[in-house]
Amino acid sequence: MTATALLSVGLFATSAGLIVQTRTKRALVARGESLEKQRDAATKRAAHLEAEERHFAEVTMPALVDVLARGHRGVPVPGLYQEELAGSAVDLSHQAVRRLLQEAVRVTREQIGRAARASVRDTIDEAQTRLHRCQMGVIQEMERHPDSTAYHQSLMNFDRLVTQALHTLQRTRILTGSWPGLQRADCTMREVVESARGRIMNDYLRVTYTYEPGTGETWLEGRVVEPVTVALTELLSNAAAYSEGKVFVEVQAFQTGYGIVVDDGGLSMNAFQREEAARQLAQREVLDIATVQDTGRLGFAVIGRLASEYGFAADVTSTSPYGGVRAVLRIPRALFGHGPTAEDVQAERQAAQAALTAETAFTSASSEPAADGYPASGTGSGGLPKRRRHAPRAAVAAADSGPAPLDDPDTFLAGFASLGRTIHAAETHGTEGDLHG
Numbered sequence: 001m002t003a004t005a006l007l008s009v010g011l012f013a014t015s016a017g018l019i020v021q022t023r024t025k026r027a028l029v030a031r032g033e034s035l036e037k038q039r040d041a042a043t044k045r046a047a048h049l050e051a052e053e054r055h056f057a058e059v060t061m062p063a064l065v066d067v068l069a070r071g072h073r074g075v076p077v078p079g080l081y082q083e084e085l086a087g088s089a090v091d092l093s094h095q096a097v098r099r100l101l102q103e104a105v106r107v108t109r110e111q112i113g114r115a116a117r118a119s120v121r122d123t124i125d126e127a128q129t130r131l132h133r134c135q136m137g138v139i140q141e142m143e144r145h146p147d148s149t150a151y152h153q154s155l156m157n158f159d160r161l162v163t164q165a166l167h168t169l170q171r172t173r174i175l176t177g178s179w180p181g182l183q184r185a186d187c188t189m190r191e192v193v194e195s196a197r198g199r200i201m202n203d204y205l206r207v208t209y210t211y212e213p214g215t216g217e218t219w220l221e222g223r224v225v226e227p228v229t230v231a232l233t234e235l236l237s238n239a240a241a242y243s244e245g246k247v248f249v250e251v252q253a254f255q256t257g258y259g260i261v262v263d264d265g266g267l268s269m270n271a272f273q274r275e276e277a278a279r280q281l282a283q284r285e286v287l288d289i290a291t292v293q294d295t296g297r298l299g300f301a302v303i304g305r306l307a308s309e310y311g312f313a314a315d316v317t318s319t320s321p322y323g324g325v326r327a328v329l330r331i332p333r334a335l336f337g338h339g340p341t342a343e344d345v346q347a348e349r350q351a352a353q354a355a356l357t358a359e360t361a362f363t364s365a366s367s368e369p370a371a372d373g374y375p376a377s378g379t380g381s382g383g384l385p386k387r388r389r390h391a392p393r394a395a396v397a398a399a400d401s402g403p404a405p406l407d408d409p410d411t412f413l414a415g416f417a418s419l420g421r422t423i424h425a426a427e428t429h430g431t432e433g434d435l436h437g
Helices: 002-069 088-142 151-173 189-197 220-242 271-281 299-310 340-366 409-428
Strands: 208-211 249-251 259-266 314-318 324-333
Touching: 002 088, 002 189, 088 151, 151 220, 151 299, 189 208, 189 220, 189 249, 189 259, 220 249, 220 259, 220 299, 220 324, 271 299, 271 314, 299 314
Parallel strands: 208 249
Antiparallel strands: 249 259, 259 324, 314 324
16 A cells, blocks of 8 residues: 555656746746747847938938938938838937938038128129229220221220129129129110120120110119129020020010010920929029039029019010010119209219310310420420329210111211220219129
8 A cells, every 4th residue: 555655746847847848848948938039039130220221311311412412303212111100219219310410411502602602792892893804994995096097996806895893893793692783873774685685695786676665774673783684695695695596585565574585496495304494493591502513504593693683573484576585674663763864964964064074175275386396295204294184974875766877887886886885885874883892
């Protein structure tokens, strides 16, 4: 009995131990399988994160640099590689990096832009001042010689080159956030059109201005004379560059103001070009010098800057009746002035008459023969006769004068010289601003 009881107890203990051991092994196997699954999940998640980070570094960041730093418009910037990570810590970290990159590029570009624009303006101020002095010297020399001479004509051609160089400097300083650099008095629309026509680089003789007294003799406020002239020059240059025939200019009156209409017979613009032109004409920001790629296509940007600054508008979305582009420069009535008063006109006439009288008296006195038979001209320190300077002529333009006949060279040269004096009188009339302003 005792042996049987002991054997039973031993058998029970052995069975219990085997059961516990089996259960323990099963628990260990299940735990191992769970750990293996967790390991596989962690490995898979690590692979997904690695792929996401590689996508961010190799795809998203280069696209951001193209858009933010290089200024490439239209480049798509992809988001997450795996949409299931949206809102996760990885997604939030990527967004933080993108914001920091945008801020860094913006701050760096602003600092570089300010320094570059300041350097460009300083350089332009010096060059513009020297060119302006050169032009004044040319004008003085032109006043000392007859209009119909070849020398006078060569001076006019040289003056036109200087004027075009000044316009090139003006457009650059405007895009850098500065003013045109010249303050003008009130001018008529006729003077504005003629001044702009004389500044274009292409064949300005192809520009035909349809003059009407009702609009041509309307006075534009001096504050906006130079900005409107620069903007019109850009439109005329664009029209003359993209067409071979005539470019027609007309000033039309509207209910809210006046419009300078420029029609050409060249190639029209497609939808993309019109959209790009409208975008540039609506541009209000200063030029980012660090990203300029083609300085020859900044005309619309110049007009956009001036239009937003001085309150007029430009449009190039219409088609010209001649098949090209119709550009319209719309100027509201608030920007028009009243011109000189009767007292100012009388004072100018008296000053011109006094200068003419003084010149006549000086010429008469100089032409009297001296004791030695030579004219009594004063001499300088070297004993050479001094050249007499003629008094400046008063710029008086006919209200309804037509073009000079081309078959008479003398008449054509005289008319061309009269046109040059009208342009210079319009540009130098009134107070000239400080070129370093």
